[in-house]
Each structure stands twice: as C-alpha cells, then as structure tokens.
Amino acid sequence: MTLPLGKRPPLLTMSHIEKTFGTDIVALKDMNLTVNEGDFVSLLGPSGCGKSTALRLIADLTHPTRGRIEWQGGQGKDDLGIVFQEPTLMPWATVAQNVWLPFRLKGQGFGSVKGKIDEALSLVGLDNFANAYPRELSGGMKMRVSIARSMVTRPRLILMDEPFAALDEITRFKLNNDLLELKEAVGCTVIFVTHSVFESVFLSDRIIVMAARPGRVIHELEVDTPYPRHEEFRTSNEYAAHTRAASDALHDAMGEAA
Amino acid sequence: MTATDTGTTAPIIDAEEAERARRDKINRIAKWTLPSLVMALTLLAWHLYVTLNEIPHYVLPGPLLVGSSVVEDWSILWPAMLTTSRLTILALILAILGGVALAVAFTQSKWAEMSFFPYAVILQVTPVVAIAPLLQIYVESAFVAALLCAWIVAFFPILSNTTIGLKSADHNLQDLFSIYGATRWQRLRLLAAPSALPFFLGGLKIAGGLALIGAVVAEFVIGRAGTGLGLASTLLEASYRFNFGRLYAALILISAMGVAIFAVTSLISHLMLRKWHESALKRDA
Ligand SMILES: Nc1ncnc2c1ncn2[C@@H]1O[C@H](COP(=O)(O)OP(=O)(O)O)[C@@H](O)[C@H]1O
Ligand SMILES: [Mg+2]
Numbered sequence: 001m002t003l004p005l006g007k008r009p010p011l012l013t014m015s016h017i018e019k020t021f022g023t024d025i026v027a028l029k030d031m032n033l034t035v036n037e038g039d040f041v042s043l044l045g046p047s048g049c050g051k052s053t054a055l056r057l058i059a060d061l062t063h064p065t066r067g068r069i070e071w072q073g074g075q076g077k078d079d080l081g082i083v084f085q086e087p088t089l090m091p092w093a094t095v096a097q098n099v100w101l102p103f104r105l106k107g108q109g110f111g112s113v114k115g116k117i118d119e120a121l122s123l124v125g126l127d128n129f130a131n132a133y134p135r136e137l138s139g140g141m142k143m144r145v146s147i148a149r150s151m152v153t154r155p156r157l158i159l160m161d162e163p164f165a166a167l168d169e170i171t172r173f174k175l176n177n178d179l180l181e182l183k184e185a186v187g188c189t190v191i192f193v194t195h196s197v198f199e200s201v202f203l204s205d206r207i208i209v210m211a212a213r214p215g216r217v218i219h220e221l222e223v224d225t226p227y228p229r230h231e232e233f234r235t236s237n238e239y240a241a242h243t244r245a246a247s248d249a250l251h252d253a254m255g256e257a258a
Numbered sequence: 259m260t261a262t263d264t265g266t267t268a269p270i271i272d273a274e275e276a277e278r279a280r281r282d283k284i285n286r287i288a289k290w291t292l293p294s295l296v297m298a299l300t301l302l303a304w305h306l307y308v309t310l311n312e313i314p315h316y317v318l319p320g321p322l323l324v325g326s327s328v329v330e331d332w333s334i335l336w337p338a339m340l341t342t343s344r345l346t347i348l349a350l351i352l353a354i355l356g357g358v359a360l361a362v363a364f365t366q367s368k369w370a371e372m373s374f375f376p377y378a379v380i381l382q383v384t385p386v387v388a389i390a391p392l393l394q395i396y397v398e399s400a401f402v403a404a405l406l407c408a409w410i411v412a413f414f415p416i417l418s419n420t421t422i423g424l425k426s427a428d429h430n431l432q433d434l435f436s437i438y439g440a441t442r443w444q445r446l447r448l449l450a451a452p453s454a455l456p457f458f459l460g461g462l463k464i465a466g467g468l469a470l471i472g473a474v475v476a477e478f479v480i481g482r483a484g485t486g487l488g489l490a491s492t493l494l495e496a497s498y499r500f501n502f503g504r505l506y507a508a509l510i511l512i513s514a515m516g517v518a519i520f521a522v523t524s525l526i527s528h529l530m531l532r533k534w535h536e537s538a539l540k541r542d543a
Contacts (some may be wrong), residue, residue: 014522048382054431059330059433059435059437060437061433061437078439082433082434082437084430084433086430088428088430088431088434090431090448090452090532091534092452092535093534093536094453101434101438101448102438105435105438105439105440105444105448106439107296107436133533134534135534135536135539171456258263
C-alpha cells in the first residue's frame with residue numbers, strides 16, 4: 001500500500017540539474033526535484049518547458065550539462081518502464097511479442113514469461129488481442145499495449161510522456177481511470193508529463209508546474225484527495241478547487257515565460 | 259419484432275448496394291480483359307500492317323513469323339534463356355549478399371561508411387558498358403566477367419536502400435532499446451533489420467530489373483568474343499544474319515524474363531510485408 005504524502009521514502013533526487021542544447025538553448029535550469037516511492041507526480045507546463053528533457057535525463061537517455069541525479073534505496077535506472085506520446089510499438093510484431101520486448105532484451109524466452117505477458121495484457125483489458133498486429137488496433141488500444149509493455153517487468157518507476165495527448169477525450173478519460181487502477185495494482189511510482197490541468201489533478205498527488213525559457217520548476221502543488229479516485233471525483237468541489245489552483249499556477253508559468 | 263427481421267434470411271440488398279456490387283464485378287473482369295484486348299488488337303494491327311503493306315520480313319517480321327521462330331528456334335533459344343537466367347539470378351543473389359553485408363558494415367561503423375561509400379557510388383555511376391571490355395580483358399572466364407558486370411549494376415540499389423532502411427528505425431523505439439540495455443546485435447536483429455525490410459524489398463525490385471539489364475549489356479559486349487550463348491548474344495547474332503524472326507523471338511523472351519523477375523520480387527515483397535506494413539494494406543477505394 002502507498003504511504004501518505006510526506007511519509008514516503010525518497011526514490012530519486014535531481015539536484016541543480018541544468019541541460020543546454022548547443023550553446024544557447026537552455027532546456028532546464030537549476031531543476032530540483034525529489035520523487036518518493038509511490039508518488040504519482042505530474043510535470044505540468046507549456047510546451048518547450050523541458051518536461052520531456054527531464055524524463056530523458058531520468059531514463060539516462062541523455063546526460064545533464066550540470067547537476068546530478070541520485071537514486072536512493074540501492075536501485076537505479078535499470079528498473080524503469082517508459083511510455084511515449086506515440087504508442088511506439090514494433091509494427092512487425094504481435095501485441096504479445098511487443099509486450100515481451102523488455103524480457104526478450106534481457107535474454108528471457110517467450111515461454112518463460114508468458115504468464116507475466118498474459119497478466120499485463122489482461123490488466124490493460126486486452127486479453128483477446130495477444131496475437132493481433134498493432135495496425136489492427138485503435139489508438140487507445142495501442143496505447144494500452146504500450147502501457148502493458150512498460151509495466152510487464154513490474155518496474156519501481158514508470159515514466160510517461162504525454163501518453164494520452166493524441167487521444168480523443170472520451171478515450172482519455174477512460175484511460176485515466178484505468179491508469180489509476182493499474183498503478184495501485186502494480187504498486188509503482190509514476191512520473192507523468194502532461195500539459196492538461198485536468199489530467200494532472202485527476203491523476204496525481206503531486207503536481208510540479210514548470211515554466212519555459214529557461215525550463216524550470218516554479219510551483220509545486222499537492223492534490224491530497226486519497227485514492228482510489230473514481231469518475232465522481234471529476235465533478236466534486238475538491239476537484240474544482242484543485243483545478244483552479246493548478247490553472248493559476250500554470251498561468252503564472254505562462255506569464256513568466258512571455 | 260422477430261429474429262428474421264435482422265438478417266437470418268437472405269440479406270436485403272438495396273439498389274445502391276446492388277449497383278456497387280455490379281461495379282466491383284465489372285472492375286474485376288476489366289482488370290484482365292482490357293489488357294488482353296489491347297494485346298490482341300496490337301498483334302492484329304501489326305499483322306495487318308505487315309501483310310497489307312507487304313513489308314519484307316528483314317525489315318519487320320509479322321507476329322506469325324515471330325511466333326513460329328519461337329517454336330522452331332526453341333532448341334537455340336531455350337539454352338540461351340537458361341544461360342541468361344543463370345547469369346541474372348546469380349548476379350542478383352551476389353548483389354543481395356554484397357549489398358546487405360556492406361549496408362550492415364556501413365551502419366555498424368561510420369568509419370567503414372566514410373571510407374567505402376564514395377567508391378560504391380563511383381562503381382554505380384560509371385556506365386557498365388565502359389567497364390565491360392576491361393573486365394573481358396582481365397577476367398579469363400567470359401561468364402565470370404559478365405557476372406561481374408551484372409552484379410555491379412544490381413548491387414547499388416540494394417546497398418543504398420538497405421543502408422537507409424537500417425537507419426530508419428523509430429527514434430522512440432531506439433530509446434526503448436537503450437532503456438532495456440539492448441546489445442548491438444539485438445538492436446540490429448530485432449529493430450534495425452525489420453525496419454529495413456520494406457526498404458530492402460523496394461531495392462530488390464529495382465535490382466532484379468537491373469540485374470537483367472546488366473546481363474544483357476554484358477552479353478552484348480562480352481558475348482561477341484564468341485563465348486557468350488545467352489539470349490542477348492543470340493539476339494545480336496540474329497541481327498547480323500538478318501534473321502529478324504529470331505531476333506524478335508529473343509527480344510520477347512528477354513522481356514518475358516523481365517516480367518517474371520518483377521512478378522517474383524513483387525510477390526516476395528507482398529508475402530513478407532502483408533501482415534504489418536502499410537504498403538501491403540488493402541483499403542476500400
Ligand atoms: N535534442 C535537442 N536538440 C536541441 N534542442 C532540444 C533538443 N531536445 C529539446 N530541445 C529544446 O529544449 C527545450 C525543451 O524541450 P522539451 O523537453 O522537449 O520540452 P517539452 O517536452 O516540455 O515540450 C525546447 O526549447 C526544445 O526545442
Ligand atoms: Mg515533450
């Protein structure tokens with residue numbers, strides 16, 4: 001079970017992170033962030049504020065120009081899953097083969113992990129699509145496969161970079177609901193990039209608001225509504241209040257950028 | 259309401275649906291009958307033109323003469339066709355092996371690419387007709403010399419397409435492979451190679467046609483030394499003897515070989531991609 005906010009042990013700490021591209025593009029400037037075990041952290045901000053860059057730094061896909069990222073508790077960057085804005089599936093492989101990939105790259109045969117693959121597919125509601133090819137699926141279903149792949153190894157941390165931004169609102173709401181259930185079931189930490197205030201309030205218990213040029217953190221909000229959160233949460237007064245606060249913070253971020 | 263209302267009986271066809279079905283059927287039939295009709299009319303026009311104007315057969319033989327040449331000269335044409343086929347297919351196989359191996363080397367090491375790519379281009383842009391006589395001098399066997407010619411022409415599209423294909427893998431997928439600590443070999447086998455497949459197959463279709471062109475050119479240039487026995491040298495020889503029936507018969511067989519190569523490479527491409535690639539998707543018009 002997830003501990004309450006403030007009692008969770010730290011998972012990773014970014015301190016004084018700076019990332020410059022070329023000589024003059026400052027994607028991130030002095031970013032400090034501690035992510036705790038069990039957090040659902042949203043990085044909220046206008047496009048170009050360095051959200052994707054922050055995720056790529058955490059995933060060790062790129063290195064900071066300055067500053068350090070430290071992993072606590074003796075585990076590190078090897079134990080993570082990632083979901084991109086596009087489903088990023090291999091079109092030549094079936095759904096099950098796509099979900100197998102993380103294991104396959106670690107040298108584990110399909111047969112030895114079939115149970116885990118089936119379980120992941122059933123968690124995202126795609127039990128009957130194991131042998132389908134990605135092109136036979138809708139956008140939302142492809143995204144579900146991508147999510148199944150990110151959690152099939154049961155990583156401690158999952159990074160998500162605007163995974164639902166390209167989907168229609170109905171599908172997005174459905175996936176938001178399901179994602180919360182999945183997180184509970186898997187018991188992982190999530191860092192979720194979004195530019196939607198509504199999505200960040202509904203999903204996360206911490207919202208990090210970022211501003212652009214240069215990319216930096218300017219506010220941090222807490223959404224203390226306990227999980228499980230259901231569809232009713234979207235129409236509650238609490239939700240409205242949190243949305244207003246997050247919107248104000250985002251306006252602040254946009255104002256500072258201009 | 260009873261169950262029969264919802265289609266347990268024969269499906270109800272409205273006028274529009276019937277019209278659409280009729281159009282589909284006509285299209286299906288026309289796809290084969292129209293080209294056949296064009297062919298028949300062309301042959302007829304050719305025949306009439308030759309007979310009515312009394313064109314001598316050493317200027318333009320009629321279709322009947324060409325047809326009978328195919329039959330009568332079959333004992334000459336068939337072995338010649340085998341020789342040309344062997345040349346073409348062998349050149350194509352070597353082009354695939356060489357092109358793919360070099361493409362893999364290029365993408366695995368940028369030093370290899372920097373060092374050798376310019377020479378691959380030079381090999382490609384130098385007209386093969388200009389190289390053939392040299393090969394004939396330096397290479398003892400006429401068959402090997404001709405093979406080299408055909409190979410040089412055929413291998414470049416495979417090399418360049420496969421190289422682009424190997425580099426075309428989705429960037430996010432590449433990042434995913436990095437996150438899961440994929441080895442070089444895993445990247446090549448599980449990501450780069452499947453991404454390259456459609457590009458390679460596109461190159462294969464072009465290379466198939468070029469291998470035949472290379473073989474024909476090589477036979478023209480090298481076969482004249484009296485060693486070549488392929489279709490192209492047969493064609494050339496027939497032209498020296500004003501045997502235009504045989505000349506046209508050889509031409510038609512070469513053309514048929516080209517069509518066969520195209521059909522086979524297209525089929526291979528379709529079979530390998532039909533499960534997942536956009537190009538093999540069937541769509542409603
Ligand atoms: N590989 C790169 N090369 C140059 N500039 C980059 C690169 N990646 C990101 N940037 C720049 O860094 C800034 C932050 O980008 P990004 O992290 O993608 O923002 P976000 O995800 O918040 O939209 C942008 O100005 C972007 O143009
Ligand atoms: Mg981004």
